[in-house]
Amino acid sequence: MRLGRVTYKGKTYFAAFQEQNAILLEKPFFEGIFLSSQKLPIEEVKILSPTLPSKIIALGLNYRDHAKELGLPLPKEPLIFLKPPSAVIGQDETIIIPPESKRVDYEAELAVVIGKRARRVKPEEASSFILGYTCFNDVTARDLQQKDAQWTRAKSFDTFAPMGPWIETDLDPTDLKVRSYLNGKLRQDSSTRELVFSIPEIISFVSNIMTLLPGDVIATGTPPGIGPLSPGDVIEVEISGIGRLKNTVSQEKL
Known part of the structure; x- marks a missing residue:
């Protein structure tokens, strides 16, 4: 559904x-x-965005092919960071490039939506805490990410968490195509087979750190092929079994 x-x-x-x-x-x-x-x-x-999460937990370097693209070793445990609820937008809404950044990138991701309160969940129990899955774009100010010692600023600008268009509840996440299209041209094309840490492992890891609440979102990482956005662009995230999340891009004018 x-x-x-x-x-x-x-x-x-x-x-x-x-x-x-x-x-x-x-x-x-x-x-x-x-x-x-x-x-x-x-x-x-x-x-609208399918959920208004209390928090968004995202993963870095969670695709084997992306780590290979960057020439980086695979992480020993999930690399997590937070994006604020104020960054959420939905289908057909506009990603705003802030004047503080000279390069803002798209990152297509599969996101998990939590269905009930979860604390210290075992991997084998994780599926019972999942409401479903949605498309997610982990928009990132790449220059600020490289400049800062941590990623909060780069990941947290308003409109930097597009998600949608809906939550698919009946889906096997183990082999889903994850693609992005920039102005109609394919930019990212991989599969969740490439995930370093599985979704049950991620939910268990995160819920042992913080309590997950209904509607919270976990973005599971991006495959290779990320790139910059420019004003006037149309960026789409497509995940098999879910559909396409479409957003336009504009420059913020102060």
């Missing part, structure tokens, strides 16, 4: 997507799937 959030006539709703329709839900999907009788054509609603 595909789950998300939409606005319709100025109000925000949780929804399930079936074919070309959005079926409004009676309550948030974290409390169970209760379909209402209101079915709307997708073109009549605005699709």
